[in-house]
Amino acid sequence: MEYNIEKIRNIGISAHIDSGKTTLTERFLFYTNRIHAIHEVKGKDGVGATMDSMELEKERGITIASAATFCEWNDYQINLIDTPGHVDFTIEVERSLRVLDGAILILCSVGGVQSQSMTVDRQMRRYKIPCIAFINKCDRSGANPDRVIQQLKEKLGHNAVALQIPIGMEADFKGVVDLVSMQAIYFDGENGEILRYEEIPADLLDKAESMREELIDEASLFSDELTEAVLEDSEITTEILIGAVRAGTLERKITPVFLGSAYKNKALQPLLDAVVDFLPSPKDIENEALDMDAEEAPVTLSHNLSDPIVALAFKLEDGMYGQLTYIRVYQGTVSKGDTVKNIRTGKTIKVGRLVRMHANQMEEISSIKAGVIGALFGIDCASGDTFVSKHLDLSMTSMFVPEPVISLALLADDNKSLVNMSKALNRFTKEDPTFRTFVDEETNETIIQGMGELHLDVYVERMRREYAVNVTTGQPGVAYRETITRRSEFNYTHKKQTGGAGQFGRVAGFMEPVTDEEFIFENKITGGSIPTQFISSCEKGFLSCLKKGPYLEFPVSGIRIVINDGASHSVDSSEMAFQSAARGAFREGYSRAAPVIHEPIMKVVVETPNEFNGAVMALLNQRRGMIVGSQEDGVMSTIETQAPLAEMFGFSTVLRSATQGKAQFTMEFFSYKQVPKSVAEEIQKKLKNS
Numbered sequence: 001m002e003y004n005i006e007k008i009r010n011i012g013i014s015a016h017i018d019s020g021k022t023t024l025t026e027r028f029l030f031y032t033n034r035i036h037a038i039h040e041v042k043g044k045d046g047v048g049a050t051m052d053s054m055e056l057e058k059e060r061g062i063t064i065a066s067a068a069t070f071c072e073w074n075d076y077q078i079n080l081i082d083t084p085g086h087v088d089f090t091i092e093v094e095r096s097l098r099v100l101d102g103a104i105l106i107l108c109s110v111g112g113v114q115s116q117s118m119t120v121d122r123q124m125r126r127y128k129i130p131c132i133a134f135i136n137k138c139d140r141s142g143a144n145p146d147r148v149i150q151q152l153k154e155k156l157g158h159n160a161v162a163l164q165i166p167i168g169m170e171a172d173f174k175g176v177v178d179l180v181s182m183q184a185i186y187f188d189g190e191n192g193e194i195l196r197y198e199e200i201p202a203d204l205l206d207k208a209e210s211m212r213e214e215l216i217d218e219a220s221l222f223s224d225e226l227t228e229a230v231l232e233d234s235e236i237t238t239e240i241l242i243g244a245v246r247a248g249t250l251e252r253k254i255t256p257v258f259l260g261s262a263y264k265n266k267a268l269q270p271l272l273d274a275v276v277d278f279l280p281s282p283k284d285i286e287n288e289a290l291d292m293d294a295e296e297a298p299v300t301l302s303h304n305l306s307d308p309i310v311a312l313a314f315k316l317e318d319g320m321y322g323q324l325t326y327i328r329v330y331q332g333t334v335s336k337g338d339t340v341k342n343i344r345t346g347k348t349i350k351v352g353r354l355v356r357m358h359a360n361q362m363e364e365i366s367s368i369k370a371g372v373i374g375a376l377f378g379i380d381c382a383s384g385d386t387f388v389s390k391h392l393d394l395s396m397t398s399m400f401v402p403e404p405v406i407s408l409a410l411l412a413d414d415n416k417s418l419v420n421m422s423k424a425l426n427r428f429t430k431e432d433p434t435f436r437t438f439v440d441e442e443t444n445e446t447i448i449q450g451m452g453e454l455h456l457d458v459y460v461e462r463m464r465r466e467y468a469v470n471v472t473t474g475q476p477g478v479a480y481r482e483t484i485t486r487r488s489e490f491n492y493t494h495k496k497q498t499g500g501a502g503q504f505g506r507v508a509g510f511m512e513p514v515t516d517e518e519f520i521f522e523n524k525i526t527g528g529s530i531p532t533q534f535i536s537s538c539e540k541g542f543l544s545c546l547k548k549g550p551y552l553e554f555p556v557s558g559i560r561i562v563i564n565d566g567a568s569h570s571v572d573s574s575e576m577a578f579q580s581a582a583r584g585a586f587r588e589g590y591s592r593a594a595p596v597i598h599e600p601i602m603k604v605v606v607e608t609p610n611e612f613n614g615a616v617m618a619l620l621n622q623r624r625g626m627i628v629g630s631q632e633d634g635v636m637s638t639i640e641t642q643a644p645l646a647e648m649f650g651f652s653t654v655l656r657s658a659t660q661g662k663a664q665f666t667m668e669f670f671s672y673k674q675v676p677k678s679v680a681e682e683i684q685k686k687l688k689n690s
Contacts, residue, residue, distance in 0.1 A: 010081075012104075019108050101285045162214075164270070222245075317431060341390050453652075480599055488511060530566035537578040603667070
């Protein structure tokens with residue numbers, strides 16, 4: 001297919017868990033002739049959906065790693081990224097959104113706007129990604145698209161405008177009325193591949209006309225041509241209306257809403273048309289890089305193929321053929337044999353094999369042009385690195401990476417497993433910036449950290465399967481932190497005389513709590529009581545104390561240290577002496593500053609049938625949960641709670657047994673809060689006994 005940047009769409013599909021993202025992607029691939037049979041997620045044929053290529057994904061019926069593919073629709077090239085719905089794999093969603101130009105937000109016609117819908121909407125807003133909404137599962141009992149559109153407006157603040165109305169609902173869902181062309185569309189054939197256009201059914205005509213009026217009203221704000229046509233009462237053509245809605249969508253001021261049922265193969269071709277009509281091409285989006293030579297001043301990129309290369313590596317994957325690096329080219333053309341520079345390391349790299357990915361299969365290509373997503377082979381880099389032509393010094397802005405909140409100790413059962421475990425951890429940490437690992441110097445255990453129980457569970461399972469590692473896991477641990485609650489002063493003298501030159505340094509000042517920063521160091525020394533060359537040693541000394549707080553040996557955060565006095569000796573003062581003095585001063589001040597422990601608090605949202613409402617609330621209360629909202633919606637209730645992570649281990653099992661497996665929950669990090677005194681005492685006791 002000939003390259004035309006205006007005919008490229010880089011899109012992602014984002015939604016709450018189990019909303020049908022992978023099912024929808026499977027249909028897209030079928031209708032665009034990329035695959036010739038539809039397989040279901042957890043389908044009876046045991047094949048699994050095309051995009052869930054990992055064995056673990058097929059077994060659990062969830063998407064773990066985002067997968068990239070491309071397809072062609074009406075002469076447009078669509079690069080599609082299927083992202084995980086579970087919040088533990090949020091980094092996959094973040095990374096995908098960073099390189100996309102537009103997205104489809106899927107909502108369940110029964111569940112409406114759910115907790116994870118809000119999270120993905122927040123992420124899309126962060127990257128200013130225009131989106132269209134698709135209300136899925138209109139064939140389900142309890143489906144109510146009007147209510148979902150209302151929730152889109154109220155809960156997410158979108159200016160949601162329907163472009164279709166359903167013909168029939170729940171089990172009688174037959175097709176849709178297109179409010180732009182004013183036609184009824186039905187989907188015939190075994191897989192809904194035959195489109196039948198008919199007159200709008202008489203009982204829906206009035207509703208369709210009034211909703212088209214609403215659509216024109218909203219769209220006219222973005223097109224003079226449309227406003228003129230309305231005022232002059234002349235014909236409003238499909239092109240004018242589509243152009244106006246497109247303009248509003250690109251500005252993120254209108255969210256066109258479509259509906260259908262992915263599982264029943266209904267109304268998906270119009271959604272593909274909508275991707276082409278309403279979502280932006282790479283040319284419609286202004287991308288900026290930072291000029292590293294001019295204090296990170298923003299530079300607008302051009303999309304020209306002949307301009308110097310600017311590309312971003314957004315995902316790494318270690319497969320059987322070596323490391324595969326997914327890149328999005330923003331400017332220029334990356335061709336086989338080119339030499340590019342990695343801005344982070346400054347190293348130049350020769351581009352070898354280039355491929356285009358389709359789930360876990362690949363096609364060799366000779367170049368990746370501006371606006372296109374592809375992959376490189378055999379390049380050593382990290383996720384988020386920028387590649388540019390040799391003489392450029394531009395960097396794309398870095399991606400938002402959340403801090404891990406949960407940890408787990410691992411112990412390899414034998415030497416072979418130990419070697420393989422180290423290989424596996426090396427690969428996983430490169431691929432996923434929210435997955436970290438280190439060796440605890442005191443216990444000599446390998447600790448892995450991540451975003452939730454499922455996140456770590458999946459990596460441990462992958463280690464067992466892909467690397468044959470026999471490993472014993474410890475109890476999951478919580479990433480506690482220490483901080484201080486009041487201002488305190490210090491004045492510490494470090495003095496040592498052991499023959500020869502001694503050590504001398506005095507550091508005085510105060511420490512106080514701060515809320516927005518992890519650590520602030522200020523030098524207010526006047527008159528040279530501490531010589532300038534030793535100030536950085538003082539900072540180093542204080543910094544070294546933050547890794548392990550003197551109270552319970554958790555990392556210290558939220559502290560401001562000011563030094564305003566001190567003393568030195570012309571012979572005995574040295575960098576070492578002032579580092580030791582700062583450490584002593586920290587310990588002295590810290591004990592008086594009323595240190596406390598902070599723990600990660602999670603936002604937990606449980607969706608349960610109404611009859612189990614009381615039981616679920618009791619469960620959450622037992623786990624120190626603070627219920628912040630509860631809402632009944634038909635037969636289901638949504639309970640929103642803030643609960644400490646330490647109390648949430650094993651919650652999924654308890655919830656399942658208390659609700660006969662009918663409730664589900666999502667959990668994501670909310671904030672750090674102070675641990676109650678009684679719990680702090682228990683933690684202290686446990687640490688003493690361990």
